[in-house]
Amino acid sequence: KAGVTQTPRYLIKTRGQQVTLSCSPISGHRSVSWYQQTPGQGLQFLFEYFSETQRNKGNFPGRFSGRQFSNSRSEMNVSTLELGDSALYLCASSPWTGGGETQYFGPGTRLLVL
């Protein structure tokens, strides 16, 4: 099975711009979670989607949003970019939510905000 894919892999934006990141989960996986990783804060949960519904949201401002499509692919959007949004954005998929299912991570999108 193909793994989790994320596009683009690298992105450079300037402050004030907006960005959309894409994630395709492992085939058959219906749950997609997004995480932000920075050297200072580590890996932090952004949000989780299951069957096109947001199941949980982390402690991030409203500039961060996401959605999931009927084929389980997910996108996340960050509007009005700030320098502090520079990070590695990771998507993880699992078969379904609510149990102990393992989450498998994609390669990530590295975002640099100038």
Place this chain on the structure above:
Amino acid sequence: QKEVEQNSGPLSVPEGAIASLNCTYSDRGSQSFFWYRQYSGKSPELIMSIYSNGDKEDGRFTAQLNKASQYVSLLIRDSQPSDSATYLCAVKGSSNTGKLIFGQGTTLQVKP
């Protein structure tokens, strides 16, 4: 108190030795525990999952869980230089979601 705590290290062990990585968590209702390995510049990859008290072995890796002490550990036997990476402890809380809470990670250095 952080929800998931790990010693950031670096933990340095000689090649062939046992590396012991530790993690404590605050949510007593947590049910699922995971160890991920992350090489520099790469994304986390799963090493082990553990759900019940006791030990779980997979090759050179052994995960240990003690829910009463809210403690989970990872032992790496016969450590190899290729094991040098950051090891992330992740805990799924008691709520019915997929949210993982990560520790800051422990950097392991295996010296030849």
